[in-house]
Amino acid sequence: MALKTFPKIILCLLLVSNWANGKDKESSLQYDVKEVVTGLNFPWSLAFISDNQFLVTERTGKLRHVVNFTLSKPITGLPEDIYVNGQGGLQDVVLHPNYAQNGWIYLSYSAGTDERNTLKVMRAKLENNHLVDSEVIFTVEPYRSTPVHYGARLAFMDDNSLLISSGDGFDYREDAQRKNNQMGKILRVLDTGETPTDNPYIGETEKNLSAAVYSIGHRNPQGLVYDLNRDLVFSNEHGPAGGDEINIIKRGDNYGWPIVTNGKDYSGAIITPFKKYQGMRQPLVDWTPSIAPSSLAMYNGVMFPQMRGDLLVSTLKSKEILWIQMQGNKVVDQQSFLSELGYRFRDIKVHPDGSLYVLVDNEQGKILRVTSKSG
Numbered sequence: 130m131a132l133k134t135f136p137k138i139i140l141c142l143l144l145v146s147n148w149a150n151g152k153d154k155e156s157s158l159q160y161d162v163k164e165v166v167t168g169l170n171f172p173w174s175l176a177f178i179s180d181n182q183f184l185v186t187e188r189t190g191k192l193r194h195v196v197n198f199t200l201s202k203p204i205t206g207l208p209e210d211i212y213v214n215g216q217g218g219l220q221d222v223v224l225h226p227n228y229a230q231n232g233w234i235y236l237s238y239s240a241g242t243d244e245r246n247t248l249k250v251m252r253a254k255l256e257n258n259h260l261v262d263s264e265v266i267f268t269v270e271p272y273r274s275t276p277v278h279y280g281a282r283l284a285f286m287d288d289n290s291l292l293i294s295s296g297d298g299f300d301y302r303e304d305a306q307r308k309n310n311q312m313g314k315i316l317r318v319l320d321t322g323e324t325p326t327d328n329p330y331i332g333e334t335e336k337n338l339s340a341a342v343y344s345i346g347h348r349n350p351q352g353l354v355y356d357l358n359r360d361l362v363f364s365n366e367h368g369p370a371g372g373d374e375i376n377i378i379k380r381g382d383n384y385g386w387p388i389v390t391n392g393k394d395y396s397g398a399i400i401t402p403f404k405k406y407q408g409m410r411q412p413l414v415d416w417t418p419s420i421a422p423s424s425l426a427m428y429n430g431v432m433f434p435q436m437r438g439d440l441l442v443s444t445l446k447s448k449e450i451l452w453i454q455m456q457g458n459k460v461v462d463q464q465s466f467l468s469e470l471g472y473r474f475r476d477i478k479v480h481p482d483g484s485l486y487v488l489v490d491n492e493q494g495k496i497l498r499v500t501s502k503s504g
C-alpha cells in the first residue's frame with residue numbers, strides 16, 4: 130500500500146548553544162517535519178503497535194487505528210459513559226508490555242455527568258476495528274463536579290504494574306494532600322486494576338482509597354513515563370500561573386501541591402507562602418511562568434543519538450517541544466524546537482525507528498513526524 134504523502138515539508142535547523150558540562154552532544158539539531166496524518170479532532174495520545182501501525186485517541190471520543198498513515202473509521206465498542214466536556218473525554222492509550230501476546234489496550238477517559246464525573250481506566254482488545262473483552266479496571270474516587278484537571282496519563286512499570294496520573298479536579302486542590310482520596314495523586318495498580326501489595330499507604334485510611342496511591346501532592350500531571358534504564362518514574366504537571374514542574378516520582382513521596390508551589394492563582398492571589406516545606410519534594414524542573422506541559426517522553430531511539438537518555442516535553446501554552454538534556458538524573462540544559470510552527474502540542478511519542486511523532490492539539494488536529502536531517 131502506497132504511503133500517503135503530504136506536500137508540506139518543513140526543513141528546520143535549530144542552533145543549540147554549547148554548554149560546558151562535557152556532555153557529548155552535537156551542537157545543532159537538524160530535522161525535517163512532515164504531516165503524516167490529518168483530520169483528527171483534538172488528538173490526545175498515540176500508541177505504536179508496530180513500525181507502520183498505531184492507535185490514536187481523539188479527546189472528543191474517538192479511537193482510531195492508523196495503518197501506513199491511513200486513518201481507520203472510529204473504532205466501535207468504546208464505553209457509552211465517556212464524558213466529553215472541558216478537558217475531559219477520551220484521553221490516554223497505552224499497550225500492555227506483553228501486548229504481542231495478550232492484546233490488551235489500556236485507555237483512560239473521563240466518565241459521568243456535569244454533576245458527577247471522574248477518571249476511569251479500561252482495557253480491551255481490538256478485533257476488526259471493534260473493541261472486545263472490555264472491562265473498566267479502575268475508577269478514581271471520589272467523583273467530582275468539574276470538567277478539568279483529570280491528569281489521565283498511563284505508564285507501565287517494568288513489573289507490569291500501571292501508573293495512573295490523577296489530577297486535582299481544580300476545585301479540590303486540598304484533596305491532593307489527603308491520602309484517603311485519589312485526586313491529585315500518582316496511582317499504581319496491577320494490570321488487572323487490583324491494588325499491588327507493595328503500595329506505600331495500604332490500610333492507612335478508613336475507606337482504603339489510599340491503597341492505590343503511589344505519591345501525593347500533585348496538581349494536574351499530564352506527563353508520565355517510566356524510564357527502564359534509570360529505573361525511575363518521571364512526571365510533569367501543570368502548575369497554576371507559574372509552577373509547572375517535572376518531578377522524579379518516588380514511592381510514598383509528597384510533591385507539595387497546594388502547600389508548596391512557585392505559581393500563583395490565575396487571579397494573582399497567593400496560594401501558599403511556601404516554596405519549600407519539610408518532607409515535600411522539590412521539582413526537578415520548575416517553569417515559571419507557565420509553559421503548560423502536556424506530555425513527557427524518554428528518548429532512547431537511534432535517529433537522534435544526541436537525545437539519548439533525555440526527556441522530551443510537549444507544551445500547549447508555549448507551543449514548543451522542549452528537549453530536556455540530562456546528565457545522570459540531573460537536568461543540564463533545555464532546548465526548544467518546533468516553536469516555528471505555532472501549534473499547541475498535546476503529545477510526543479518516540480517511534481521504534483527513533484523518529485518523533487507529535488500531536489497537534491486542535492479541532493483540525495494532526496500528527497507530525499520529525500526525522501533527523503543529518504541522519
Ligand SMILES: [Ca+2]
Pocket residue numbers: 346374384385386389390410411412
Ligand atoms: Ca510540586
